[in-house]
Amino acid sequence: MEMEVMEMEVEDTGGWDFLDWVGPDTSSCIFQLLDDPADLARAAAVSRSWRQFVIDNGFCKSLCRRICPEVANFTRAVVVTRSPPAAAAAARASSGSSRDAESRTRERDHAVYSCLGGALVSDKPSMDCILHCIGASSTDYFPDETIDNTLEPQERINHRPSYWSSGGEVDPDVPESLTYRLNSDICIIDEVRIRPFKAFFQIGDPIYSSKAVRIRLGHSKLPPGEESFVTDENENQKAIADENYVWTYTSPEFPMLQENVLQTFKLPRPVLCVGGVVKIELLGRIQKQATDDKYYICVCHAQVMGRSLSPEFMVDISDPADYSILKYLPGASNLRVEDIMNSDTKDSTEWHSLVARYRQMRHRAMLNMLLGPVHFMDEDDDVGAVTDDDIYM
Missing domain, CATH: 1.20.50 (Pheromone ER-1)
Known part of the structure; x- marks a missing residue:
């Protein structure tokens, strides 16, 4: 109107x-x-x-900041093309006056942020954005109760319970956390879903939920390629330390129900996660285990719902402490995987950087599939039977 x-x-x-x-x-x-x-x-x-x-x-940039305040963290925007800029155009850019340079910067920002604004309010459906697990604050029996189990939607795999369990604590106020890497360095996150685990193999079928949930979004300070993740041999405790991350958004606390259902914790507004790391904080314990009289938190399944803005938008990760450069790759969403993967020497430096990052994310996804939780059933196990090791959290 x-x-x-x-x-x-x-x-x-x-x-x-x-x-x-x-x-x-x-x-x-x-x-x-x-x-x-x-x-x-x-x-x-x-x-x-x-x-x-x-x-x-700069109305487009201002509107993007109003939609997602995290956009204010970007100090510079660049347009990345597959072909290197023509020599004549590069010469004109370097020899132009400061007024011309300012005009080009405003034109560029308008192009980038007008497209970013459309991406921020897109009506594309949300999906689970978790790529792999980085680590948990504690694990009771590793690897049987690893955080990797939370990627499985079922509570039983091959007739065995599938869940993550914290270590036991006498103090019910001791928190826990689950840290995940997302499938893109720049995502819009709408909500987080968590299903507490019901110990169907214990008397009374207790549910080991937390009292509340809080969400943190941010990026790693570790050098590119040095971030590890959970394997069957490695619980990855060192990588989840807060000093390794910058948290750019922290949600309010959401109360959790002591119910064995996938519970939704909707953020007050869509949040731009720049850096692709999500930390789910589980605050407070409710359920004691009868065998050792300690409090535990157990999660059957977790999802981080949102939308990836890649490959059209990426962030510069050359300096892990600075995610302030927004890169816009016009037309990248229309390229096939083969087009991105099959780069050649004629491509621009920025395009090679994109390809390297894309390959790294695909490599992570493949490793996650190969090294993810694998559940085996003993030959002597009956269908639905639970071994002695399954009785203890």
Whole structure:
């Protein structure tokens, strides 16, 4: 409706530009009322003067910040093309005046953030974004009760219970945490889902839920390639230390029900996770185990629901302490996997960096499939039987 009114005003002025008619200050106030990136794009398409007004005032970037405040962490945006820039264009860019350079920067930011805004409000369905497990704060019996079990939606695999269990504690206030790597370095996260585990092999079928849940999103400070993850031989305790991460978002605390169902914890707003790491904090313990009179927390299944913004958007990970460069790769979403993987020497340096990161993520996914939790049933086990080791958390 707001856009229709502005377009009518342009016609009614008999050739007078609406921006000149009401003045720049009032025009800015009106443009800042637009809360949909599509409306802002339509406004920029009305005329050359309107487009320049939108570009000069950085309205697209401001709107992205209003939608996701985490966008403010980006100090610079760059456009990455597969082909290296032409020598003549590069020469003009290096020899131009400071005013020309500022104009090009505003044009570039407009292109990047107008597309980012559309991606932030996209109606594409959410999916589970977990790529693999980084580690848990404690594990009772490793690897039988590893965090990797939380990637399985079933509570039984090959007739055996599948869950992660914390270590036992006398103090019910001792927290636990589960840390995951997402399938992209830049994702929009809407909600987290957790299913507490019901110990069907214990008397009374106790449910080992936590009292509350809190979510942290951020990125690793470890050098690229040095982040490890859980294997059957490695619990990966060192990698989950908070000093190895920068948490850019922390959710409120959500109460958890002591029920064996997949419980949804919806974030107050969609959050831009820059860096692809999610930490689920499990706060407080409810259930004691009868055999040792200690409190435990057990999770059957966990999901981090959202949308990846890759491969069109990526972040610069060359410096693990600085995820402030937003990279936009126009048209990358239309490329096939083969197009991205089969790079050649003529591709730009930035494109080679993208390919390297893409291959790294695919390598992680393959390792996760190969080294993930594998459950075997003993030959002597009856269907549905539980061994003595399964009775203790």
